[in-house]
Amino acid sequence: MKNEKHRILILGASGFLGNAIYKELCAYFNTYGTYRTPNKHYEKNHHFFEFNFEEDDIYEILDIVKPTIIVSALRGDFSKQVLLHKHLIEYMRSIKIKLIFLSSANVFDAYSKYPSYEEDKTLSNSVYGHFKIKIENMLLRLPKKQVAILRLPMVFGVQSPRLQEIIQNIKENEPVEVFPNLVMNVTNDDKLTQQIHYIINRNKSGIFHLGSTDLVHHDDFIKEMVETLCIPNAIYKHVYTTNDERYLAVLPKINTLPKHLKIISADIIEELKIN
Numbered sequence: 001m002k003n004e005k006h007r008i009l010i011l012g013a014s015g016f017l018g019n020a021i022y023k024e025l026c027a028y029f030n031t032y033g034t035y036r037t038p039n040k041h042y043e044k045n046h047h048f049f050e051f052n053f054e055e056d057d058i059y060e061i062l063d064i065v066k067p068t069i070i071v072s073a074l075r076g077d078f079s080k081q082v083l084l085h086k087h088l089i090e091y092m093r094s095i096k097i098k099l100i101f102l103s104s105a106n107v108f109d110a111y112s113k114y115p116s117y118e119e120d121k122t123l124s125n126s127v128y129g130h131f132k133i134k135i136e137n138m139l140l141r142l143p144k145k146q147v148a149i150l151r152l153p154m155v156f157g158v159q160s161p162r163l164q165e166i167i168q169n170i171k172e173n174e175p176v177e178v179f180p181n182l183v184m185n186v187t188n189d190d191k192l193t194q195q196i197h198y199i200i201n202r203n204k205s206g207i208f209h210l211g212s213t214d215l216v217h218h219d220d221f222i223k224e225m226v227e228t229l230c231i232p233n234a235i236y237k238h239v240y241t242t243n244d245e246r247y248l249a250v251l252p253k254i255n256t257l258p259k260h261l262k263i264i265s266a267d268i269i270e271e272l273k274i275n
Helices: 016-025 040-044 059-065 078-094 127-139 161-171 189-201 218-228 265-274
Strands: 003-011 029-035 048-050 069-072 098-104 147-152 154-156 176-178 182-184 186-188 206-209 236-238 246-248
Touching: 003 016, 003 059, 016 029, 016 189, 040 048, 048 059, 059 078, 069 078, 078 098, 078 127, 098 127, 098 189, 127 147, 147 189, 154 161, 154 189, 161 176, 161 218, 176 218, 182 218, 186 189, 186 265, 218 236, 218 265
Parallel strands: 003 029, 003 069, 029 048, 069 098, 098 147, 147 206, 154 186, 176 236, 182 246
Antiparallel strands: none
């Protein structure tokens, strides 16, 4: 039986993460999503709306769906995404709903000496990190109970674009870039969607760091994934951006989740074996 309390709108529900979130939630809530590229599968699903955020107005979809929760899982033009979130915030000021924003560990990519925690000051050297920080700062001006910011590390999974790109490179005899000095944590789509489900069910808000509880070196993790998938003839290009170890990891200190919702890097490898 569906929980009628919430009507959830996922922006970017045709993407890797957005679609995984839709599949996790749709059996439990009235869940709607947007897709960008014309697609017969989505066109037949009356819970999906064609929406190009770089050109279209979001208000029409908001008026139809009347969501109680919006999940922002968009990809694409950064400046247009910022503008869209400004419009969403205007809407949220008049209609007290919640926004769950998928952010990134890259909001800390200017720091390299240590892992980062929820209340650490954000600082980025990358265009991507700057863009995520800009939206985070806009959202943090709203009442806390209206916002959940989910900072994600690298996300893997059987259908993840990162893994598919690695597989494609190996098939085409192209080198796979690995960063031996990069210390990171990781997650996958299965655990992430369960965590989001929990955050919605328990009406949680604030900043969440949703990475594995352990840290791994980028090169070790990528090589272990490739070995697990039994893909032969992999060529690796070792990229050294610094002589020292560089951290890009988001760990929780305040908003911790129950034990069954935590993940370690070995769980991600194990899922690949099963699938």
